[in-house]
Amino acid sequence: MVKKNILVIAAHPDDEVLGCGGTIIKYSQKYNVFSVIVGEGCTSRINKKKNISKDLKLLKQHANKAAKIMGVKKTFFLSLPDNKLDTLPLLEIIQKIESIINKVKPEIIYTHHHGDLNIDHQIINKAVLTATRPSNKHIVKSVRTFEILSSSEWNFQNSNKKIFKPNLFIDITDELEKKIESFLCYKTEVKSFPHPRSKEGIKHLARLRGTTAGMKAAECFYILRSIEE
Secondary structure, eight states: OOOEEEEEEESSTTHHHHHHHHHHHHHTTTEEEEEEEEEOSOTTOGGGGGGHHHHHHHHHHHHHHHHHHHTOSEEEEEEEOTTOGGGSOHHHHHHHHHHHHHHHOOSEEEEEOTTOSSHHHHHHHHHHHHHTOTTSSSOOSEEEEEOOTTTSGGGTTSOTTTSOOOOEEEEOTTTHHHHHHHHTTOTTTOOOTTSSSSHHHHHHHHHHHHHHTTSSSEEEEEEEEEOOO
C-alpha cells in the first residue's frame, strides 16, 4: 500500500517541532512526512548580526538533525526574512507554498494558527489557506493548525475569536520524550524554565493537553477543513 503524505508548514526553525513534533514522530511510519520552513529564523535578532551567516548555517543544521530524529523525509527551506513576512507580497509567499504542495501532494497539512502573537505565524496561516483552496490542482483533505509555545498563549489579550481553541487531540504519550530530544537539537533556541520554550515547558503543555482529553500527553490542533470521502 502506497503511503500518503503529510506536509508541515512552519514559519521558523523549531516551530515544526513545537507545533507537531510528537505527531510527526507518531505518523512518520504511517505517512511520508515533509516539512517547509519558510523563514530563516535569525536575522531579526540585532545582537546576532555579526555572526549572521554562521547562525543561519547552524540553524539549518539543527533543523535537519531534528527532522532526522522525527522521521521527516525532506525539509524545504525557503529562507525568507525573519519576522518580516508582512513586508513581502502575500502572493509571493502563497506561490512558494503552492509550488511545494503541488510537489508533495499532501493528504494532511499542519500549520500555524491565525491567532498567534507572532506576525510571521499569522502570514503563514493566510498563505496556507489560500494555497490550499479547493480550486487548486491538488485538494488537501485536512488542514490543521497547531499551537506554538510563547506565541499562541501569549496572545491571551486578543478577542475570543482569535484565541487557539483545539478540537483535535493526538496522543503523544509514547512520543513525548523523542519530541523533546528533537527540540533540544535547536541549541540556540532552547530556553531555561519557566520560559515556555524549555524542555519543561514542552512537557507541561503536553501533559495539560493530555489530561484535557484523558491521555498522559497530547498535542492538539484546530481543524480548519476536513474532507471525508
